[in-house]
Amino acid sequence: MIRLLLFISIFFYKVNAQEMENRTVSNLSLTNTILTAPKFNTPAISKASNNFHIHYLKFKLKVNPAIRYIDGSVDIYFIPNILTDSIELDLSYQLKVDSIVFNNQKLSYIQHPNNTLIIYFQTALVAAQNYSMNIFYKGVPGDSGYGSFIQTTHNNTPVIWTLSEPFGSKDWFPCKNELSNKIDSVDMFITHPSVYKATANGVLQYEQTNGGNTTTFFKHRYPIATYLIAFAVSNYSVQQIKMKIGIDTLQYVSYIYPESVADFQNLIIPTINALQLFSNTFGTYPFIKEQYGITQFGWGGGMEHQTNSFLSAPDTNLMVHELAHQWFGNKVTCHSWQHIWLNEGLATFAANYYFEKVDSAKLLSFLTTQLNNITKLPDGKIIVSDTFNVGSIFNSRLSYDKAAFMLRMLRYTLGDSIFFKAVFNYINDPLLQYNFVTTNHFIQHVEEVAKQDLSWFFNQWLNGEGFPTFNVSWSNNNFNWVKVIVNQTTSHSSVPFYKTVLPLTFKNNHQQKTIKVFCTKNNQEFWAYLGFKADTVLVDEDLQLISKSNTTIQLPLTIASDNNVLLYPNPVKDNLFLQITEPLAQQLNIQIYNAFGSMVYSNLFKNISNNTLIKIPFSSYLKGFYVVKIQTETGLKGIKKIIKY
Numbered sequence: 354m355i356r357l358l359l360f361i362s363i364f365f366y367k368v369n370a371q372e373m374e375n376r377t378v379s380n381l382s383l384t385n386t387i388l389t390a391p392k393f394n395t396p397a398i399s400k401a402s403n404n405f406h407i408h409y410l411k412f413k414l415k416v417n418p419a420i421r422y423i424d425g426s427v428d429i430y431f432i433p434n435i436l437t438d439s440i441e442l443d444l445s446y447q448l449k450v451d452s453i454v455f456n457n458q459k460l461s462y463i464q465h466p467n468n469t470l471i472i473y474f475q476t477a478l479v480a481a482q483n484y485s486m487n488i489f490y491k492g493v494p495g496d497s498g499y500g501s502f503i504q505t506t507h508n509n510t511p512v513i514w515t516l517s518e519p520f521g522s523k524d525w526f527p528c529k530n531e532l533s534n535k536i537d538s539v540d541m542f543i544t545h546p547s548v549y550k551a552t553a554n555g556v557l558q559y560e561q562t563n564g565g566n567t568t569t570f571f572k573h574r575y576p577i578a579t580y581l582i583a584f585a586v587s588n589y590s591v592q593q594i595k596m597k598i599g600i601d602t603l604q605y606v607s608y609i610y611p612e613s614v615a616d617f618q619n620l621i622i623p624t625i626n627a628l629q630l631f632s633n634t635f636g637t638y639p640f641i642k643e644q645y646g647i648t649q650f651g652w653g654g655g656m657e658h659q660t661n662s663f664l665s666a667p668d669t670n671l672m673v674h675e676l677a678h679q680w681f682g683n684k685v686t687c688h689s690w691q692h693i694w695l696n697e698g699l700a701t702f703a704a705n706y707y708f709e710k711v712d713s714a715k716l717l718s719f720l721t722t723q724l725n726n727i728t729k730l731p732d733g734k735i736i737v738s739d740t741f742n743v744g745s746i747f748n749s750r751l752s753y754d755k756a757a758f759m760l761r762m763l764r765y766t767l768g769d770s771i772f773f774k775a776v777f778n779y780i781n782d783p784l785l786q787y788n789f790v791t792t793n794h795f796i797q798h799v800e801e802v803a804k805q806d807l808s809w810f811f812n813q814w815l816n817g818e819g820f821p822t823f824n825v826s827w828s829n830n831n832f833n834w835v836k837v838i839v840n841q842t843t844s845h846s847s848v849p850f851y852k853t854v855l856p857l858t859f860k861n862n863h864q865q866k867t868i869k870v871f872c873t874k875n876n877q878e879f880w881a882y883l884g885f886k887a888d889t890v891l892v893d894e895d896l897q898l899i900s901k902s903n904t905t906i907q908l909p910l911t912i913a914s915d916n917n918v919l920l921y922p923n924p925v926k927d928n929l930f931l932q933i934t935e936p937l938a939q940q941l942n943i944q945i946y947n948a949f950g951s952m953v954y955s956n957l958f959k960n961i962s963n964n965t966l967i968k969i970p971f972s973s974y975l976k977g978f979y980v981v982k983i984q985t986e987t988g989l990k991g992i993k994k995i996i997k998y
Contacts, residue, residue, distance in 0.1 A: 354499075354518055354656045354697070354747065355674045398520065398741065399531035400469045402441035405433045407534055409485075410582075412526065412541040418511035418549055418586050421504035423448070424491040427526050431484055438477045443523035443530035444470040448492040450527075455486040470527055488527050495524040499743065500652050507651060508612045511549075512587035514650040514663065518580040519690055519746055528579050532688055532789060535576040543584055544568045550589040552608040552648045554582060554659050573660065575640055576787040578686045583658040585648050590614050596625050598632050598641065606646035613649060616667040620647070623669045627676050627707050634706070634773060636781045639684035647672065657700070659683045670704055670719070677703035680780055688789035690740040693747070694815075695790060698735070698756020699776075705757060720761075720896045723754040728901040731844035732818045735759060736792070758899050759814045765897040766810065766854045767803050775802040809852050814899075819845025823855060823872075823893075823903040829886050835859060837879040837890075839872050844901070850875065858894040859887035867894070880947075942984040943967065 409430035416423055431440070444450070446466050453460040453472055461473040470488075478484055494502035501521025504513045515525060523530045543551040547567040555573025562568075571584075589608040596603045605624065609617045628645065632638050638645065646661045655671045656663040657678030664671055681703065682696035701723075708716040727750055735756045739745040746752065764772040779785065779798040792815065800807050824840045837857065841850060851872075858867040864885045870877075892903035945954040954969060 354516075354678075355654050355671055355700075355753070399443050399523075399529060400441065400467060401443045401529040401531060402439075403533070404435050404437045405431045405440050407431045407529055408537045410526075410528075410536055410539045412539070413544075414542065414584070415544045416513055416586055417546055418504065418513045421493055421502075421513075422491070423494055423502070423525055425526065426487055426489045428485055428487050429527070431486075432482065433478045433480050433484070435480050436477050437474075439471060439473045442470045442472065442488075442527045443468060444490070444527040445495040445497075445524045447495045448490050448525070451489040451491065453486055453488050455484070460486065468523055490527065497521040497524055499747075501525060503651065505651050507587065507610050507649075510588050510610075512585065512610075512651065514585035514587075514648075514652075515583045516650075516652055516656045516663065517583065518656065519743060522579045522582065526582075530579055532578065532686065532690070535578055535686070535788065536582075537574075537576055539573045539577060539582060541571045541573075541582075541584060542568055543571075543586065545586045548588065549586050550591060550608065551584060551586045552589065552606075552646070552661060553584040554661055556604075556643050557606075573643065575643070575659070577659050578683075578789075581657070581659040581683060581686075583656070583661065583663065585650055585663070589648070594621070596628060596645075598628050598638055601637065601641050603628070603638060603641060604644040606644055608646065608648040610649050613667070617647075617649070620667050620669065620672050623711075624672060624676065626711065627673045630707055630710060631677060631680060631703060635680045635703075635777060639679055639787075645676070645679070647675075657682055670708070670715075673707045674700050674704040677707075684787060685780055685785050685790045686788075688791050690746045691737045692790070692792050693737060693752050694735045694756035695792065695795060697747070697752045698760060701753045701757035702760040705761070717896070720758075723758060724896060724899065724901075726750050727755045727758060727899055728820055728844075731820075734818045734847075735815050755899065762814070762853075762898055763799070763810065765856070767799075771803050772799075775799040778802060813848045813851055817845070817848035817851075819843055819848060820899045820901060821848075821851040821853065822901055823853075825857065825890060825892055825903070825905045826908050827857075827859075827887075827890050827905065828908050833884050833886060834880055834882050835887060837870060837881065839870065839877050839879070840875050841872065853898065856893050856895065856897055858891040859883055860889045860891070861885060861887055943969070944982045944984070945969070946980045946982070 407429055409428075411428035412425065413427075414423060414425040433440070444464070446464060446468050450462060450464055450470060453462050455474065458475070460475075463471045465471065472486070496502060497520045499518065499521070500514075500516045501524035502513070502515050504511070506512060515521075517524070520530060522528045539554060541553045541555075543553065544566050545551055547562050547565055549567075551567075551569035553569075553571040553573075554577065555571045558570040558572050560567050560569045585608070588611060590611045592607045592609070592614075594605050596605050605621075607617060624645075624647075628638055640660045643660055648658075648661055648663045650656075650663045650665060652663070652665055654665055655675040657675045659679070662672070662675035662678070664675065677700040678696065681699035685695070687693055687695045705716060705719060708719060730750070733748075733751045733755065735751055737746055737748075737752065767775075775798050778801070779790075779795050782794075782798065785794055792811075796807065796811055821841045821843050824842070826838045828836045830836065839855060841853075843849060843851065853872045855870050855872050856867055857870065858865060866883050866885075868881045870879045870881075890905045890907075892905060893900060941958045943954070943956055943958065944952055947953050956969075958967060
């Protein structure tokens with residue numbers, strides 16, 4: 354889900370409801386029991402019991418876009434996981450249940466003001482057995498979060514649409530309004546005035562007209578999270594085309610307001626290109642046996658309803674983001690709203706990746722905007738702490754932009770081959786696909802492909818707050834090498850130092866070269882061979898990192914009395930010979946350091962005479978810049994000449 358408008362934080366306050374008295378079926382009437390509503394808000398999270406699993410839903414809904422009202426029934430096929438004589442569903446208190454039928458008998462139930470529906474069975478249900486019941490209900494739906502059930506108009510024409518993420522499903526049907534139950538399949542029959550068209554998840558089976566009403570039937574046969582079930586009804590203009598996705602043919606269906614058809618035509622080619630790119634990169638479109646479609650609706654953004662993205666406007670970035678959700682959010686779905694970055698961060702990253710391939714100027718604009726959004730405040734972490742707060746869950750700065758930029762950094766740190774293989778393995782893991790996932794599942798796949806422990810990376814970016822600022826001092830030497838010292842400050846105390854692969858781009862009027870340095874501590878010194886003398890250095894020129902207000906300063910290079918030995922571009926083949934300039938005392942210690950300041954050779958020689966050649970095996974060392982130090986009893990001594998062969 355992505356919003357084009359400003360995010361509005363909506364807070365839900367947790368309250369303690371009085372426990373219901375213990376009841377038995379014999380004490381309950383077979384008619385609807387309604388408790389008195391309390392005079393306070395109730396939590397928005399699910400209260401459904403965990404003693405059963407829903408595997409199939411059959412909707413029969415009657416709606417008129419001109420009226421905010423729903424008259425519905427839902428056949429719920431479920432499997433208890435323990436012996437039980439009751440289950441509890443989520444259902445808005447604003448909708449009234451008429452009856453619940455089980456095995457041709459009406460069941461006892463209680464509608465609770467905390468938006469739950471408690472159902473009692475005459476005999477206990479056996480674990481692991483299939484059961485079904487039919488719940489009849491009607492009323493004026495509520496509206497949790499971002500518009501779970503909206504009746505409005507466009508161009509003076511009525512429209513009804515649903516958007517149930519994160520807590521809104523219960524506003525228009527009885528359900529398990531949570532993130533642990535994927536429904537195997539859904540059938541939806543929508544009866545509406547015949548002047549309108551209906552759209553929903555899956556594939557249209559038929560439209561049957563009887564009098565002034567039409568019943569539209571959609572069938573969906575992939576596992577689906579509750580919040581991704583949706584429908585809309587209005588005077589839609591419907592267009593269908595066939596798309597080739599690799600070796601597969603996919604049906605594309607659009608439901609667009611008549612006044613917007615011409616504008617939405619511009620999305621067809623980008624949709625085809627994005628489907629191809631994502632299928633090639635992340636695996637075949639996850640619902641290839643059915644279809645992909647878009648539906649126009651009136652909310653200020655988009656929503657990734659499974660197989661049917663709802664879009665407010667013909668915006669390519671919006672479309673690509675919602676399409677990416679078919680992989681990230683729909684095929685695999687976060688198991689908790691704490692981990693919403695697995696949906697929104699990956700979808701935002703995928704949209705950036707699309708523009709990387711088709712429009713580099715737009716990509717740069719998006720990256721700049723996202724980076725400015727991330728760093729406008731000094732705090733904020735990607736893992737969501739307050740899952741009662743819709744605004745915290747769908748925080749554009751953190752769940753979307755910071756998460757996407759973290760993934761960009763991870764890609765830069767590991768390289769494309771490792772990164773994209775890890776993401777592919779994650780999204781196509783047989784144990785995870787069409788299931789729920791956590792952050793640990795993603796990390797495990799990345800570490801498995803990278804063959805390294807990446808806790809240092811994920812801990813600082815997922816749970817840490819803020820970002821670093823890099824301060825780089827640098828110096829040229831006479832051999833076209835550069836010395837770099839990196840310091841870092843952080844915007845938040847939760848991360849005192851960010852371990853970072855830092856890109857530095859050195860330039861002059863004719864040449865440039867980017868090097869990577871792995872910063873693990875402050876005052877860290879690096880040497881690198883440029884092949885030219887630089888006059889400028891840029892920190893993270895291509896916006897690979899989350900950082901802000903980076904600085905650079907050029908300093909003169911202090912040349913010590915040590916002997917600088919340039920072994921590049923003329924590599925030593927086997928041995929390095931040092932010829933001594935004068936008779937020395939009793940002993941001589943020779944040390945050789947590489948450009949990173951690490952000692953690669955040390956040996957103590959005794960009784961060295963004038964002009965003696967000292968042979969140092971050097972065939973195993975890399976080409977590069979080295980410093981030779983000679984130590985005697987009386988201090989550092991020079992070298993007459995260096996012979997390389």
